[in-house]
Amino acid sequence: MKTSIFAAGFCAVATLAAAETPVLTVYTYDSFVSDWGPGPAVEKAFEEECGCDLQFVGTGDGAALLARLKLEGKRTPADIALGLDTNLMATAEESGLFAPLPEPRPALDLPVEWNNAFFQPFDWGYFAFVYDKTKVTSPPKSFRELAESDLRIVIQDPRSSTPGLGLLLWVKAAYGDEAGGIWEGLSDNIVTVTKGWSEAYGMFLEGEADMVLSYTTSPAYHLIAEKDDTKAAALFEEGHYMQIEVAGKIAGTDQPELADRFLAFMASDRFQSIIPTTNWMYPAKIPSGGLPDGFETLIRPAKALLLSPKEAGEIRDEALAEWLAALSR
Amino acid sequence: MAGRTQPLGAIRWLGSGAAALVLALVPGTLAAVFLRAESTGAITASDWAAIRFTLIQAALSAAISVVLAVPLARALARRSFAGRRFLIALMGAPFILPVIVAVLGLLAIFGRNGLLNAALGALGLPAISIYGLPGVLLAHVFFNLPLATRLLLQGWAAIPAEHFRLASSLGFTPRHIFRWLELPMLRATLPGAFMVIFLICLTSFAVVLALGGGPRATTIELAIYQAFRFEFDLGKAAKLAALQFLVGAIAAAIALRFGRNALFGSGLDRTIERHDATGRITMLADAAIIITAAGFLLTPLLAIAVSGLQGIFALPATVWHSVMRSLLVALGATALTLALSLPLALLIATSRAHTPAISAVEAIGYLSLAASPLVIGTGLFIILFPLADPVALALPLTALVNAIMSLPFALRVLTPAIRDAEAAFGPLADSLGLFGRDRLRLFLLPRIRAPIGFTAGLAAALSMGDLGVIALFSAPGSATLPLQIYRLRAAYRVEDAAAAALLLLILSFALFWLFDKGGRTNART
Incomplete structure (x- = not known):
């Protein structure tokens, strides 16, 4: 005292x-x-x-x-x-x-x-799904492949989390009017949706899911700070949202x-x-x-996706409605 | 005989002051948010869905918690064994854990990759998934079963030992005892316990989302969050918070109507000699119940301990600094909780007529349970910003809000204890001419030492574990331990975060244990 x-x-x-x-x-x-x-x-x-x-x-x-x-x-x-x-x-x-x-x-x-x-x-940074190379040997190369796989993912809620909103806009930027269908396809892969990035990433590390929405740079932490090279980000053909x-x-x-x-x-x-x-x-x-x-070990997406601030502002309510409709079923 | 109507004089003013402070901090902050709003969005269909889901999950969580608490509290009330008190205290630990820690602890046991599924797999059985409503209920029962058990244990302890002795000499069977002694007590106690847990689950949000499996598990609190940060719509946030209050108020009114306030004892400190429960089968049944409950509540804690043990001695110095800050906040919050709850409880319990004014004061004491922490924090910010720098006041504000959040539990413990003491010895104190300060010092306070210790322990532990409003006002170098755990996690430092979580668990429990024990030492009960 x-x-x-x-x-x-x-x-x-x-x-x-x-x-x-x-x-x-x-x-x-x-x-x-x-x-x-x-x-x-x-x-x-x-x-x-x-x-x-x-x-x-x-x-x-x-x-x-x-x-x-x-x-x-x-x-x-x-x-x-x-x-x-x-x-x-x-x-x-x-x-x-x-x-x-x-x-x-x-x-x-x-x-x-x-x-x-x-x-x-x-x-x-680029948003990406991060996985453990020792557990997932052939990672999906697109949202469609992910939706068709039986891989389990954790994502963040766009209403309470910045990466969650990023994922919402990623799907929307890549698929436009088909975004709702992509979400319906993904719904059985989603273990759960968390309030923020920390909860989701923690659950992934505890083995609750095969993949987690994070950044292409996340594996760099494990590699540089923990000398652990088992984590990687999956490269998606449709490009990665920034x-x-x-x-x-x-x-x-x-x-x-x-x-x-x-x-x-x-x-x-x-x-x-x-x-x-x-x-x-x-x-x-x-x-x-x-x-x-x-x-230098990190994946470099060939295509960077980004909506302009104006587009993002206009489109996000619609994208959220699609997301809610697809996942609330 | 003016003293008869006002045995404690000045306490009434202090109690009214405490009630006014709660009003300023709870509905006051809501009003501040509402007044600051520029535009107000309408409540949409998805908001109504959120309200419906909130009601369902809160009602089910509360019902399951209290129903399971009945056999557990009964078993604990009529058995004595070494370490019983320690076990009861330890089983209360889930209640004070930060959300992210508790969720990861639960998942280590019940998750897809948890121990339970590993065991099922080894036995060749299919895996279970808890995500969805089952996960939400599991987590809420994990948090609240200990609280329900404690509230019911108080009920059991309040049945005078003489009644059991009389029952045994009259040759009552266990069924008779249940019918004539335990059932009336449960009828009086259960609605109150149900209400408290219902209100706690009403504002739950991060747990519900994480284990709820998706946006189906949207609660009102998440809708408030969305209005604040997705839509930047203060008016809608305030509207939803008001709705949340309304739901809470209706639940409280129903519970108070059905549950008369039983004469609880401060209890817990003795097992009652029960001649009806000496049979081998009831003994085995009780043992099975206690072991199952302990397994359910303690294995996730054990998982937290195991994952944190390795890193605990290598924690960075800044984590230890936040430990000091958290201890100061917890002690401050404890002092404030007592300063607010004692006068309020005295005001409520010593009023000889149950006037509408007293009922209102009692209801005010429970208000904070239905309050949105986000709205309180934002409202406080709006009120303080023109006057002072809220960031500079981050730690005192955290202590204050934590104290307000502990108040309902404090009242639940103190009010019945004071009523009890007044009912048993009030007339004697009257005839001895003990009024005002002397009555408090010589008669009441010594009689309620144990509940005061329990209240202080609960407030300290709750404050220690609560992220609270600090997250809204944080400056570098002011992080409390729960905030530091979030920061470690945000920086990928999962091992340090696990170690810090174990440290938090140990400290919260130690604070609780010390205060609770301090209250019981030399207590004249």
């Missing part, structure tokens, strides 16, 4: 001393700020060069982050929002809370064209220059080289040192 009082006092003094240094407040999702996410290393690296205090605030996931910003409205203390994805961008832009990006915008290494005035990508994670500058920020500097830093080698082994995603710009060893 004594130490915590001491610590509280110490923090108060430290806050007073820091009153001179400008503070940059970055809202992001919870796993970004966790001790195992990119947050701590990014904070250290940026503070070394900005002469400022970078403060992260974590809130749930990307959708929770946007809900929080909309709740706070123009009075939000955030200077930067980091961690939205393309599926949330339309709503985010409509909110009027974001300022245009500073020019010139940095060049990036994305598999698709990027030309958005408000949001700058910091990492990206998740591009972006950051934007809050229009009402009281630190506009610092926010611009952070956005520039986000495309730098220092920031981008932290991403692959903390967020387990592809960096938006390949750092000069290249990708970490092990990433």
Whole structure:
């Protein structure tokens, strides 16, 4: 107890001393700020060069982050929002809370064209079904093959999970009007639908399912951090839907220059080289040192699927209705 | 004789204050969300389907839990064996586990790849799948059977030992004893236990979805979640939360109508000499019931222990920091729970006339059971945001919300104990002129020490295991242990997460055990 009082006092003094240094407040999702996410290393690296205090605030996931910003409205203390994805961008832009990006915008290494005035990508990944090579010897090569197989999968609910929504849009982008039929075919393969990614991935690791909806980069974690090369992602012929994670500058920020500097830093080698082994995603710009060893073993889809923010916004209610109808039978 | 109507004076004001705080935090936050809403979507057909499914699963979960609790509580009430108290306490552990931990523990036994299916496979029998309504019910019974058993054990302990002695000297058979002693007690106790569990299951969501096998298992809470984060529609979220309240209120009203408040004892601390149950067959039956229930409730815990054991000494330092934070939050929540529940319980239990006002206060105490945690968190945020930085207050707010969530259980334990004490010794205290603070200090508090300890233990353990509102306001360096478990899982660190889950289980149980034991030591009962 004594130490915590001491610590509280110490923090108060430290806050007073820091009153001179400008503070940059970055809202992001919870796993970004966790001790195992990119947050701590990014904070250290940026503070070394900005002469400022970078403060992260974590809130749930990307959708929770946007809900929080909309709740706070123009009075939000955030200077930067980091961690939205393309599926949330339309709503985010409509909110009027974001300022245009500073020019010139940095060049990036994305598999698709990027030309958005408000949001700058910091990492990206492909959704994929991950399996255990020792248990599944001939993985399906498409949603149709998956539906015809007797493989069992766990997926996430699009209403409560970002990857869940990604899968919904993946099927819709690949199959359009036939999406409902694909879901009907998949319904007997689905063991269950979880609230979030963690539950689903945990159930897969416990052997409850043969495959789980995750990312093509997931096997890299097992390979690099655990020296376990048994996990792989199945390559689908119809292409893989992308998740591009972006950051934007809050229009009402009281630190506009610092926010611009952070956005520039986000495309730098220092920031981008932290991403692959903390967020387990592809960096938006390949750092000069290249990708970490092990990433070359990952599957590279021939075709990247991505709906524009506008399309995604328009189509998702219909896609959700199809999903519900097919799986509620 | 002014003192007769108000034996505890100032307590009434404190109790009313506690009720007002609950009103501000539960319906108050709902109102805040509603007022902040810009547009409001209509309740759709799929929302009605969610409401229907919620009602069905909650009613079945509660019914199965209380029905199974009857033989279990009866067996535990009339048997004494070494480690009985420890077993009762340990069987309560599922109740306090974070959802993801409990689900994985259950699946280790009952899942597709679980022990049960391995055993069936070895015997050449077909595998079973629990996903769907059976999985939802299995999980809810796993969580709530211990609670139902505890509530019924209180009922059994409240039957005076003299009645059993009298029954035995009158030559009552077990059937007579059931008819004349146990049945009236069950009739009074079961509706209350049913109601509490029904309300708990009403707001359940992540478990229902994970084991429910798909969107058929959509509950109201998930629909609220969807309104918040898929549709960004605060108004609809508030509407659905209000509906959830309404359902809860109707259930509570029905339960209160059928269940009279029995004179529960604080109980549990003694087995009653039962001459009717000494037969060999009843003894074997009781043993079988206790062993089966213990197997059902403890094997998933054992699975959690086994998977966490390896990593527990290698946990990163930051996990230990979150342990400290969680302990502080749990202790804070415990103090707050007692500060709120004692005055409320005293207000309810010492009112000599059962006025509508008192019934209302009693109902307010149970409100938080039917509340949506997401709505409380968001409402709190809306209320606090213009005044202070909610992120800076993350830990105190978590403690406060945890305390409000423990309040219904605290009231369920404390109110009957105080009523009991007042019924037995109140007139004596009156004739001795013990009123106000002296009555509390010299007579009531010493008599209800054991239930206070039990309440404190329950509040501490519940708070320790609850993710609560911290997930909405988290800043780096403020993670509690449950949040840290989620973060470890989100970072693929499954082994560390399993170890942290075991740590959480041990700490929650230790807190519960210490408080519960502290309450019983030298208790003058």
